[in-house]
Amino acid sequence: MQIKVDRDLKVPVYLQIRNQIASMILDGTLRAGQPLPPERTLAQSLGINRSTVVNAYSELKADGLVDSRVGKGTVVLSHLTGEQDKEKYSDPPAWSQFLSHTAERSNESLLRDILELANRRDIISFAAGISGMETDPVEALRGIEEEIVSPACRFALNHTPAEGMPCLRESISELMCARGVEAGPEEILVLSGSQQGIDIAARAFLDPGDVVFVEEPTFFSALQIFRAAGARIIGIPVDARGMRVDLLEQALTRYRPKFIFTVPTFQNPSGTTMDLERRKRLLELAYRRNTFILEDDPYSDLRFEGSRVPLLKELDKNGYVIYLSSFSKLLFPGVRIGWINAPKPMVVQFTKVKQMTDLHADSLSQWIIHRYLRSGGLDAHLSRIIAEYRIKRDIMIDELITDPVREMEWNKPQGGFYLWCRLPDDIPYATLMVKAAERGVAYVSGTAFFQGGKGGNYMRLNFTYPSREEIREGIRRLKAAIRETLQAGERNRTQRERKFGEFEVLR
Ligand SMILES: Cc1ncc(COP(=O)(O)O)c(C=O)c1O
Known part of the structure; x- marks a missing residue:
């Protein structure tokens, strides 16, 4: 973006900047969604005070040509300038520029992803928090x-x-x-x-x-x-x-x-x-x-x-x-x-x-x-599903106990839908999810339930939705995925330690 300021002109510097940027927006040189340079950067490159650029950007904002957002800086808004320009601006609107702060803060798709997994026939899902289809009244x-x-x-x-x-x-x-x-x-x-x-x-x-x-x-x-x-x-x-x-x-x-x-x-x-x-x-x-x-x-x-x-x-x-x-x-x-x-x-x-x-x-x-x-x-239905879910919970625990992954712990809830499992603190949870998905099994990583990226060493397993046989098969697959992830982690660790050892020797 080329901008020139001339201090000898009668037009104040901030208006000179505003006018030049406005024409670039109106003639299509700057397109919708494009960011303007940060105020400090532009001020430095023009050798002027930052507040002058702030004033220029405020004018552009008041004109409806740009918008500024915390964390995003100032971006060009879309607009049409007349019939002859319609073609130039015929792209669909850059929707993200219109999003409210609420929409930006709610930009998470975990629940949608989980429900989608539950509907896939090729995946055994311990991820969804839904009741068993066979127990629908x-x-x-x-x-x-x-x-x-x-x-x-x-x-x-x-x-x-x-x-x-x-x-x-x-x-x-x-x-x-x-x-x-x-x-x-x-x-x-x-x-x-x-x-x-x-x-x-x-x-x-x-x-x-x-x-x-x-x-x-x-x-x-x-x-x-x-x-x-x-x-x-x-x-x-x-x-x-x-x-x-x-x-x-x-x-x-x-x-x-x-x-x-x-x-x-x-x-x-x-x-x-x-x-x-x-x-x-x-x-x-x-x-x-x-x-x-x-x-x-x-x-x-x-x-x-x-x-x-x-x-x-x-x-x-x-x-x-x-x-x-x-x-x-x-x-x-x-x-x-x-x-x-x-x-x-x-x-x-x-x-x-x-x-x-x-x-x-x-x-x-x-x-x-x-x-x-x-x-x-309802009461008779509840008795039926309670009996079924208890059996499913026990099948899940039995399958975890059989040839257990040594590093894995879990609780035995007295009711509800979920088993909560703990793995070693340093398990690479993203790798584990991929390895589980490759084997056709899904769960929810603990990170979803904590703030600030914590909880990667936990997993939530739902036992009500999958069938009894799916629980058995799914837990076998999950244990294999965990073992593989832990072994890969172990290998990486030994390699790191070996490298460190070599470094020690060289020193
Ligand atoms: C603790 C808790 N609250 C609320 C809900 C949402 O329930 P509903 O399907 O009625 O919206 C769930 C579903 O997983 C839940 O676990």
């Missing part, structure tokens, strides 16, 4: 076709209230009662999946720069949502008894979070359950520090053994817990229905936030879930 759908065409049920295909179908809100309020929580239908907001509830909470409570506490590791979509909201995310470590509430106390002294996000029962990804003592302590701290808790609970109905631990919502006597749950893990993952249970004024507020993107959860899905709950089939 197809009886839930029997008779639905005649029903929805009958005049009495046509509303199942029509708009429904934003808060959810009244009959479903009532059924969910009864379900909450079975979970030990008294919640009236007016305290229930029906969602298009519980992930939407995390998003609604983020929109309702978080401004950029606000602090939110999460468990470390935690559900990766929650990390993505809080990141997109521009929040500062502080991780509180998890051990075998759930969130380290002792560390939370110190952290609460240091930061003032808007809320604490927790998956206390059969946590995703670690499978751990917060014990009663910690739950009580967590609530005490929340009351004392005037911080509320977002309890995300898609898995607590899926207990294979051990005694039930009360929900935080159940233990909370002061209204500090907002509760989220879902039918995705219990019934069909594609029937996207979840719910929030919160005090009525908050349900009203959340409904307003939800309505901006989603008028109401899909009516037919709501009807399917409602009629299934009313049929009384």
